[in-house]
Amino acid sequence: MVTIKDIAEMAKVSRTTVSRVLNSSGYVSEDARKRVEKAIEETGYIPSQHAKSLRTKKTKIVGVILPTIQTETSSRIVTGIGEELSKHGYEIILANTNLKKEKEIEFLELLKVRRVDGIILIATNTEPDLVEKIKDINIPLVMIGQAVDGVMSITYDDYNAARELTHTFITKGYREIAFIGVDETDRAVGYLRKKGFLDEMEAHGLKVNEGWVQEAIFDIDSGHDAMERILSSPSVSDQKSVPKAVIAVTDRLAIGAMSYLKKEGIRVPEDMGIAGFGASEIAQYLDPPLTTVDNQNEKAGEKAARQLINRITGREYSEKIVLNYRLIWRKSL
Amino acid sequence: MVTIKDIAEMAKVSRTTVSRVLNSSGYVSEDARKRVEKAIEETGYIPSQHAKSLRTKKTKIVGVILPTIQTETSSRIVTGIGEELSKHGYEIILANTNLKKEKEIEFLELLKVRRVDGIILIATNTEPDLVEKIKDINIPLVMIGQAVDGVMSITYDDYNAARELTHTFITKGYREIAFIGVDETDRAVGYLRKKGFLDEMEAHGLKVNEGWVQEAIFDIDSGHDAMERILSSPSVSDQKSVPKAVIAVTDRLAIGAMSYLKKEGIRVPEDMGIAGFGASEIAQYLDPPLTTVDNQNEKAGEKAARQLINRITGREYSEKIVLNYRLIWRKSL
DNA sequence: CTGTTAGCGCATTCAC
DNA sequence: GTGAATGCGCTAACAG
Numbered sequence: 001m002v003t004i005k006d007i008a009e010m011a012k013v014s015r016t017t018v019s020r021v022l023n024s025s026g027y028v029s030e031d032a033r034k035r036v037e038k039a040i041e042e043t044g045y046i047p048s049q050h051a052k053s054l055r056t057k058k059t060k061i062v063g064v065i066l067p068t069i070q071t072e073t074s075s076r077i078v079t080g081i082g083e084e085l086s087k088h089g090y091e092i093i094l095a096n097t098n099l100k101k102e103k104e105i106e107f108l109e110l111l112k113v114r115r116v117d118g119i120i121l122i123a124t125n126t127e128p129d130l131v132e133k134i135k136d137i138n139i140p141l142v143m144i145g146q147a148v149d150g151v152m153s154i155t156y157d158d159y160n161a162a163r164e165l166t167h168t169f170i171t172k173g174y175r176e177i178a179f180i181g182v183d184e185t186d187r188a189v190g191y192l193r194k195k196g197f198l199d200e201m202e203a204h205g206l207k208v209n210e211g212w213v214q215e216a217i218f219d220i221d222s223g224h225d226a227m228e229r230i231l232s233s234p235s236v237s238d239q240k241s242v243p244k245a246v247i248a249v250t251d252r253l254a255i256g257a258m259s260y261l262k263k264e265g266i267r268v269p270e271d272m273g274i275a276g277f278g279a280s281e282i283a284q285y286l287d288p289p290l291t292t293v294d295n296q297n298e299k300a301g302e303k304a305a306r307q308l309i310n311r312i313t314g315r316e317y318s319e320k321i322v323l324n325y326r327l328i329w330r331k332s333l
Numbered sequence: 334m335v336t337i338k339d340i341a342e343m344a345k346v347s348r349t350t351v352s353r354v355l356n357s358s359g360y361v362s363e364d365a366r367k368r369v370e371k372a373i374e375e376t377g378y379i380p381s382q383h384a385k386s387l388r389t390k391k392t393k394i395v396g397v398i399l400p401t402i403q404t405e406t407s408s409r410i411v412t413g414i415g416e417e418l419s420k421h422g423y424e425i426i427l428a429n430t431n432l433k434k435e436k437e438i439e440f441l442e443l444l445k446v447r448r449v450d451g452i453i454l455i456a457t458n459t460e461p462d463l464v465e466k467i468k469d470i471n472i473p474l475v476m477i478g479q480a481v482d483g484v485m486s487i488t489y490d491d492y493n494a495a496r497e498l499t500h501t502f503i504t505k506g507y508r509e510i511a512f513i514g515v516d517e518t519d520r521a522v523g524y525l526r527k528k529g530f531l532d533e534m535e536a537h538g539l540k541v542n543e544g545w546v547q548e549a550i551f552d553i554d555s556g557h558d559a560m561e562r563i564l565s566s567p568s569v570s571d572q573k574s575v576p577k578a579v580i581a582v583t584d585r586l587a588i589g590a591m592s593y594l595k596k597e598g599i600r601v602p603e604d605m606g607i608a609g610f611g612a613s614e615i616a617q618y619l620d621p622p623l624t625t626v627d628n629q630n631e632k633a634g635e636k637a638a639r640q641l642i643n644r645i646t647g648r649e650y651s652e653k654i655v656l657n658y659r660l661i662w663r664k665s666l
Numbered sequence: 667c668t669g670t671t672a673g674c675g676c677a678t679t680c681a682c
Numbered sequence: 683g684t685g686a687a688t689g690c691g692c693t694a695a696c697a698g
Contacts, residue, residue, distance in 0.1 A: 001390075003691055014669045019693060027667050044469075049446045050386045051691030054674050059383070061426075069408045078402055082429045091447065093394075094425045096415045113382045114424065220618060259618045282615050285553060285592045336675055347685040352677055360683050384675030387690050 002043045010039035022047055053115065062308065063111035065095040065104055066122040071218070071252075072280045073297050077122055077144060080301025088309050090117070101125065105133050112137060118308045120144060120301075125185045140311045142304045146188050147320065152311065154304045154321045156295045158188045161325040162196025162247070165275055165293060169245055169333065170204050174273055177201065178212040178243035180226040180253050193249045193277065209235050212243055216253050223248055223256025231264070245273035245333060251280040251292055258286065258332075273333030279326075288331035295325055335376045343372035355380055386448065395641065396444035398428045398437055399455040404551070404585075405613045406630050410455055410477060413634025421642050423450070434458065438466050445470060451641045453477060453634075458518045473644045475637045479521050480653065485644065487637045487654045489628040491521045494658040495529025495580070498608055498626060502578055502666065503537050507606055510534065511545040511576035513559040513586050526582045526610065542568050545576055549586055556581055556589025564597070578606035578666060584613040584625055591619065591665075606666030612659075621664035628658045 004022075008015045013032050020026045021036045028036075039045070053059045062085055066074050082092055093114060097103035104121070111119055119139055123146040131148050134141055142152040169177055179197050184190040194213070201208050211233025216222035227246065235241050248254035254276030258268060266272050268288055276283065279294035303321055310317035337355075341348045346365050353359045354369045361369075372378070386392045395418055399407050415425055426447060430436035437454070444452055452472055456479040464481050467474055475485040502510055512530050517523040527546070534541050544566025549555035560579065568574045581587035587609030591601060599605050601621055609616065612627035636654055643650035 001691095004693095005691075015692075016669060016694085017667090020668090023693085025693095029667060032668080046442070046445050048387070048448055048691055050383050050392070050448055051674090052693075053383045054381070054387055054676090054691080055693045057674080064427075069402065069411055070405070072403070075402045075408050078427070079429065079431070082427065083431070091443070092427045094397075094411070094415065094427045096412065098412070098416070109379070110424070112379050115381055115383055220614065255615070255618055262620060281553065282588070285588055287595060287620055334675095337677095338675080348676075349678085349685055350683085353684090356677080358677090362683060365683080381675055384690090385677075387675080387692090388677050390690080 001048075002045045004045075004047065006043065007036060007039045007045050010043070011035035057115075059115050059117055060090050061093055061114065061116045062090050062305070063093045063095055063107070063114070063116040063119045064122070065097065065107045065111075065119065067097055067099050067124045069094075069096055073278055073295075074122060076297035077301035077304075080298035080303075081120055081305045082301075083298070084302040084305035085309070090305075090309070099124075101127075101130075104130055108133050108137055112139060117312050118142075120304050120308060126187055127185065140308055142308050142311075144300050144304050146186075152307060152317070152319055154300050154307070154323065155188060156300070157322050157325055158192040159196040161277070161293045161295075161327075162193040163200040165247060165327060166197045166200035168327065168329075169247070169273065169275070170200070170206065172273075172333065174245040174333070175206055176212075176241060176243045176245070177206070177208070178214075178230045178246040179208070180214050180216050180223060180230070180246060180248040180257060182216055182218060182249055182253075189249050189277075197247060209233070209241050209243075211235055216248075216256075218250060218252065220252045220256040220259070223250075223253030224260045225256070226253065227257035227260040231260075231266075243272070245275075248274070248276045251276035251278040251283050251290060254290055254292070254332075255282070255286065258290070269331065269333045275333055279328055283328075284330065286332070290332045291330045292328050293325050294328055296323055299323060334381075335378045337378075337380065339376065340369060340372045340378050343376070344368040390448075392448050392450055393423050394426055394447065394449045395423050395638070396426045396428055396440070396447065396449040396452045397455070398430065398440045398444075398452065400430055400432050400457045402427075402429055406611055407455060409630035410634040410637075413631035413636075414453055414638045415634075416631070417635040417638035418642070423638075423642070432457075434460075434463075437463055441466050441470055445472060450645050451475075453637050453641060459520055460518065473641055475641045475644075477633050477637050479519075485640060485650070485652055487633050487640070487656065488521060489633070490655050490658055491525040492529040494610070494626045494628065494660075495526040496533040498580060498660060499530050499533035501660065501662075502580070502606065502608070503533070503539070505606070505666065507578040507666070508539055509545075509574060509576045509578070510539070510541070511547075511563045511579040512541070513547050513549050513556060513563070513579060513581040513590060515549055515551060515582055515586075522582050522610075530580060542566070542574050542576075544568060549581075549589075551583060551585065553585045553589040553592070556583075556586030557593045558589070559586065560590035560593040564593075564599075576605070578608075581607070581609045584609035584611040584616050584623060587623055587625070587665075588615070588619065591623070602664065602666045608666055612661055616661075617663065619665070623665045624663045625661050626658050627661055629656055632656060 095107035119141040123143045181194045182190045214226040216226040275291040277293045283290040307317045428440035452474040456476045514527045515523045547559040549559040608624040610626045616623040640650045
């Protein structure tokens, strides 16, 4: 492998001079520059980022820890992050936990070994050991999706989105509304979206029957099963109170729910209104097209990257950003 | 930042000894080891991978270049790659071209700067400048999805999958079959799948009308439009020959086509059979569920990673691997 | 404008 | 069993 030393010798200058033309820093005579460039050209020399990093203490790498890349949410966020980072000459090291929580902490360690300049964590929980680890990692870090005191974050306005969505269901005349949520250790998706729903229902004096609120995991089948549980809960079986609508906290859960409804011959939206969250691409092609909440994931990724870079480079940055959302009304209710 | 030198001083040994316990190489007395470990524990010392890389010439990083991460195909491949690499202590640097071809070459450069140990390229084309660049990059590289002479690759059996799919359409009684493809510079998806289709049709003496073969780009809307073009092509408009089935080269294109059919009141599969490629998760939840070809993307990723590591570490590896596929029959035909 | 000197943090001889 | 010496490839004072 050809090194800076070889170039220096070929161009009959010192390594310093080569370094100068490489980084276009300091003065270098036209003549010397030419010779250096020629040598680089001839040899195909490419400077080693490692040696450079060792010296400068900057790696120009950002670690991205995520729970899975196989959801539109994640992949969009990553696209946004990548887009923004590459503008500034940073690369991404991808750390995919595949939904194994313990790996989050492992990866934090690992990224530290790699001396990344910053970390972006697409978070699924805010558990104490994770937060503790984050706080003593001593590398600029921003979380996406969850907010924690003392940690930079980009979050969605989950609570208000859920309220507004619920509100609109109500103003459209729905009064019996069911809910498919997820585990509340996911504070944003599990807790806040559910709370928004419940608070809005309560504000309107509407009752949410036991059995109407079901918990699922993040996949389509789970939405299917949750819908089934809702429709076979005691008060429903007695025909005393059948929900007329259902809100699912992700589009995938909504798709699963729809598939159950279709199987049972329950028409959407005539017999049951439905909405999801996430604005997945497929939502608009469903039959009927699914009402959903667009959280602007790419933008979340971009903002996270931008704020992180600001922080890394000592510029001003926002500690917390809450993105606004957009309700997309379609025919499913 | 605490370094190996600090640990050495604290433990009253030389840096060499610290290095030894770090890498569990060579002899080190129980006593010395204890002291070193204690010092590491107390300081939270983490060795710098950069310094190590500079010394050992190994980064334990693999670069992954991909056209987009927002398709199931890509994200699954990446999951497979990540899964396998992490078993061996490698990390991924993600290079997302966002469908900009020129960036592929740019990223190759960049990964060279980073001195990655290997590169995995999820390829969309096999154009000469790309191939040339690959060949003189001098870093072990494996392509996924496209085959090129002299380059390691993992590919799908696109040609035969297309033939077999077509064959089954035919044995089910379909004789008028249309086709939605993509640009043939994508040799695997664009050229081979189309050729498989055409060859099989020809082998059965079936005619493929002009206008029945349309070219789309990789998104849902494009599938919709292609379907529209097929059904409004001259021979179809004359009612002389309306296709009774359509094969799309990706599930997304098939979904787009289905949405057009639904809009036009054309029933699937009664009026028109349809199939896609890719075994996307959503395919089974469509109405009707979509027949598709599973080409095991995670496995492709895993194999690519494994072969690459074999190559990097000087073990035996396969230059070319062609994965088998699996037809998934559902109600859409 | 340019070169000399001095490390960055680590692994690897080679002695002891 | 252990340590001193050396250098990986690069940048950053500091002199000239």
